[in-house]
Amino acid sequence: MRFSLLLHLLPVAALTFGACANKNKSDRPFGGTTDSDSVRGMALNGSPLPERQEGVSFLGNNVDRNRFSPIYFGYDSYTVSPSESGKISQIAESLRGGSGSIILAGFTDERGTPEYNRGLGERRALAVRQAVVEAGGNASRIQTVSFGSELPADTGSGESAWAKNRRTEVGVVR
Amino acid sequence: MKNLLACVFLASGSLLGAAEPPTITISKSDKLSLGLGALPAEVASVLQNDLLRSGYFKIVPAASAGAGFVVSATGGAGGLLGKVEDRGGKSVLSKTYSGSGRAQAHEFADEIVETLTGNRGFASTKLAFVATRTGKKEIYTADSDGSNLSQLTQDGSISVGPALSPDGRVLAYTGHKSGYADIYQILLGSGARSRIIKFPGTNSGAAYSPEGNRLAVTLSKDGNPELYVTSAGGGGPRRLTRTPGVESSPTWSPDGEEIIYSYVDKGGPQLYRISASGGSPRALSTGHGYNTEPNWSPDGKKVAFNIREGGGFAVAILDLASSQTRTVGSGQDPVWGADSRHLVFASGGSLILLDAQTGQSTTLLGGLGGISEPTWSR
Numbered sequence: 001m002r003f004s005l006l007l008h009l010l011p012v013a014a015l016t017f018g019a020c021a022n023k024n025k026s027d028r029p030f031g032g033t034t035d036s037d038s039v040r041g042m043a044l045n046g047s048p049l050p051e052r053q054e055g056v057s058f059l060g061n062n063v064d065r066n067r068f069s070p071i072y073f074g075y076d077s078y079t080v081s082p083s084e085s086g087k088i089s090q091i092a093e094s095l096r097g098g099s100g101s102i103i104l105a106g107f108t109d110e111r112g113t114p115e116y117n118r119g120l121g122e123r124r125a126l127a128v129r130q131a132v133v134e135a136g137g138n139a140s141r142i143q144t145v146s147f148g149s150e151l152p153a154d155t156g157s158g159e160s161a162w163a164k165n166r167r168t169e170v171g172v173v174r
Numbered sequence: 175m176k177n178l179l180a181c182v183f184l185a186s187g188s189l190l191g192a193a194e195p196p197t198i199t200i201s202k203s204d205k206l207s208l209g210l211g212a213l214p215a216e217v218a219s220v221l222q223n224d225l226l227r228s229g230y231f232k233i234v235p236a237a238s239a240g241a242g243f244v245v246s247a248t249g250g251a252g253g254l255l256g257k258v259e260d261r262g263g264k265s266v267l268s269k270t271y272s273g274s275g276r277a278q279a280h281e282f283a284d285e286i287v288e289t290l291t292g293n294r295g296f297a298s299t300k301l302a303f304v305a306t307r308t309g310k311k312e313i314y315t316a317d318s319d320g321s322n323l324s325q326l327t328q329d330g331s332i333s334v335g336p337a338l339s340p341d342g343r344v345l346a347y348t349g350h351k352s353g354y355a356d357i358y359q360i361l362l363g364s365g366a367r368s369r370i371i372k373f374p375g376t377n378s379g380a381a382y383s384p385e386g387n388r389l390a391v392t393l394s395k396d397g398n399p400e401l402y403v404t405s406a407g408g409g410g411p412r413r414l415t416r417t418p419g420v421e422s423s424p425t426w427s428p429d430g431e432e433i434i435y436s437y438v439d440k441g442g443p444q445l446y447r448i449s450a451s452g453g454s455p456r457a458l459s460t461g462h463g464y465n466t467e468p469n470w471s472p473d474g475k476k477v478a479f480n481i482r483e484g485g486g487f488a489v490a491i492l493d494l495a496s497s498q499t500r501t502v503g504s505g506q507d508p509v510w511g512a513d514s515r516h517l518v519f520a521s522g523g524s525l526i527l528l529d530a531q532t533g534q535s536t537t538l539l540g541g542l543g544g545i546s547e548p549t550w551s552r
Contacts, residue, residue, distance in 0.1 A: 047397045049374035057353025059331075076442065078420075103353075113480045113487060113506050114304075114547055115335055115379045116436060116443055116466040118348070118355070119392060119422035122376040122399050144394065145354045146376040150311070150332050 050140045056173050058103045058145055063171035068094075070153070070167035071128050076112070077166075078123040080131045088128070091170055092135035101141040103171040104128050108149045109162035121146030128168040205232040206290060209241030214249035217279040221245070223319060224283030224297035227536070229515060229529045230290070245286060254278040258286055266290070276321060287513075294472070296511040300342040300362075300551045301518060302326065303525060304334050306543035313347050315362070318511070318550070320525070320538040326360060333358075335379055335547060339386040342551030344406070346370070346380040346389065357391060357408060370408030375399075379423050382406065383430045383450075384472075390414075390424035390433050390450070401435060403450060414452045425470040425477070426450070434458065434477055436466045445479060445492070460492055460499045467507050471514040472552050478508035478517055478530075489519050491530060502530055512552040520546045 056062055068091055071084045080088065095102065106121035106128075125144035133139045154161035208231045210222060225231045225245070234241050243266065247256045254275075258267040267289045271278040277298070284295030299318045304311050313327045313336045326345065327333045335348035342362070349358045349369075357371035357380045371377045375394030382389060389404045393411060401421040402411040415421050419439030426433055433450050436443045442463040446455040464482040471477070477492045487506040492499045505521030517528045523544035528535040539545060 049395055049397060052354060052372070052374050054352070059350070059353045063353075076438070113466045115423045116438070116480075118335070118376065118378045119399050119420035120438065122355075122378075122394050123420045126375075126394060126398060143354075144375050145350075146378070147332065147350070147355075148334075150334075150350075 047139060049144060050142070052143060053101065053173065056103070058105050058169075058171045062174050063103060064174055065169055065171050067172045068170040070169045071124075072163065073124055073166040073168075075109075075162075075166070076120070078120060078127045080127050084131075085135075088131045088135050091128075092132045092137035094172070095132065095137035095141050099141075101143065101173045103143045103145060103173065104132075105169045105171060106144065106146045107151065107153070107165055107167050107169065109165040110149045110152065110157070111162065112149065114148060117148035118146050121148045124166075124168045128170075206230055207232055207234045207238075207240045207242045208286075209234055209236030209238060209244040211236045211244050211246030213245075213247050214254070214275075216249070216275040217247060217254060217282070220276050220279035220319070221247075221283055224280060224295075225286065227319065227516075227527070228283070228287050228295055228297070228513070229532060229534070230287060230293070243290060247282065254282060256282040256285070258289065276317065280317070280319075293515070294512040294552075296513050296516060296550075296552075299512055300338060301525070301538075301548055302336040302338050302345055303520070303548040304336065304546045307541075309543070313345065314542065314545075315345075316539060323539070326362075336549045337381050338549045338551045339382040339406075340384055340552040341386055344382070344386070345549075346382065348378040348380070357389075359408070371404065371411075373411075381424050381426060383426050384428055385430055388430070388450075390426065390435075392420075392422050392424070401433065401448070403433075412452070414448055414450070415455065421446075423467045425468050427470055428472055428474040434468050434470055436468060436479070445477065458492065458494075459497065460490065462490065462499065465490075469509045471510040472512060473514035475514065476510075478502075478510060478519075480506045480508075489517065489528075491517075502533070503528055503535060507547050509548050509550040510552075511550055518548045518550050520548060 069087050071087055104125040106125035108117040108120050129142045152165045154164040236244050244259050247254050253270045253272040255270050259265055271281045280297040283297040287295030296318050302315045305314050310330055311332050311334055313333050315326050316323045329349055329351045332350040333347055337346045345360045347358055348355055355376040355378050356369050357377050359370045360367045373393055373395035378392050380389045380391040387406050391402055392399050393402045399420045401414040401424055404411045419437055422436050424433045424435040431450055434447050437446045443466050445458040445465045445468055447458055448455040462481040466480045468477045468479040480487050481490045488501050488504050489508045490499050490501045505519040508517045508519040515531050517530055519526055524540035525538040525545050526535050527538050
């Protein structure tokens with residue numbers, strides 16, 4: 001309890017006092033592997049999302065949802081696992097040249113309450129955005145959206161279904 | 175108990191007018207006896223159900239010596255003339271109610287509750303919720319007794335997270351019609367609908383302030399899901415939080431000065447409390463590892479929220495003065511009624527009304543392909 005309170009309050013205090021580049025290890029908000037990773041992550045997560053492309057829908061046929069594999073997450077977690085780094089690199093590669101853009105859509109399994117799931121889904125989409133940008137992708141070409149526990153990839157119950165549903169999908173705008 | 179009632183009288187004094195309110199002590203086993211006199215057929219059962227559902231009364235024969243008060247009414251072209259007399263035949267309430275038969279009965283029931291207990295009634299309030307009757311999640315509305323069911327949205331998409339304004343005239347919800355997650359607003363009188371918040375990222379979980387002139391909402395436009403306060407129309411967002419994790423489900427204090435919400439980073443989601451103008455959030459300890467979708471009671475004393483229990487969810491109530499938490503039933507997404515005594519929540523796809531004082535529960539609505547995420551006007 002005390003630990004989670006500290007994680008919550010310290011970044012607030014850090015920003016309040018203008019210490020944006022705080023290198024205090026206990027202030028590491030994103031569980032990155034080094035302090036410099038977390039400082040970059042903090043700065044990125046303060047970076048506004050680009051304007052939307054209205055008329056482009058993740059659920060519509062102007063978005064290709066099958067180009068990239070979904071990135072999977074642990075229970076109640078939004079940390080991008082090292083095992084997903086190959087997928088992240090491919091997405092980042094696609095956003096280095098050319099002019100296309102993507103929509104990252106975050107999803108959860110059914111074991112949370114609805115609004116909590118919508119928040120967690122968005123955080124998963126944003127965690128993938130952060131990882132893709134750190135891998136060299138262009139942040140101005142990434143939109144995010146959360147569907148919470150709606151539209152499960154596997155409609156079954158049990159861990160094998162839930163594991164498939166805790167994901168961020170990549171929609172490539174055609 | 176007497177202290178609690180004294181507070182209720184003070185808080186709702188304006189509703190009582192100049193008349194001195196009768197002093198009545200209410201406890202679990204101490205219901206006020208009402209006799210029902212002559213009532214028009216079209217309002218009798220609605221009124222009786224409302225009075226019983228309020229939790230304050232038991233109905234006895236009107237001629238019985240045990241009847242503390244006698245309720246009667248006469249219908250007519252001018253509306254429903256409702257009367258309440260005490261045992262001595264002295265009038266305590268006499269008023270004409272207009273509108274439909276059901277609306278007349280609900281208003282009369284609420285005035286009986288207010289006159290005899292000093293507390294707010296909830297019979298005239300509105301409910302809204304999500305149901306999947308059509309195969310898609312849409313928003314529905316109903317009266318507080320489950321009648322007058324109506325499908326409000328026909329988005330054919332995913333329409334969730336409804337929030338009624340306290341006066342029940344406006345509803346905000348999270349809709350995916352654009353493919354993104356936007357906040358829509360519907361004026362319930364005219365049906366006029368507009369997309370009021372459509373920032374980049376996910377816009378979700380809007381909640382009206384007690385005066386109905388502001389929204390608290392989770393927006394991710396600045397790079398992370400954070401809490402913001404906007405005007406009721408969605409304009410002028412002001413950021414309240416700045417954290418690495420996720421804020422969700424803001425709920426307002428009755429004076430509109432503070433907000434309680436759920437926050438998750440590493441570990442389970444916890445409840446926090448923050449000034450509606452920003453500043454440092456403060457953790458609320460509940461003793462539970464999962465605490466989501468809080469709802470602050472209109473009297474400001476309690477917060478109902480979800481906990482995880484036995485592989486499912488349960489509804490818990492945190493008493494803010496004592497910091498004691500108790501679990502009141504299995505289900506999720508509790509919302510307080512105007513009386514700060516009853517909760518409505520979803521359980522097994524049905525809508526449950528729970529008297530948090532007695533523990534008595536009733537199913538208000540079922541079916542509809544599964545009901546979730548209720549919201550309740552005050």
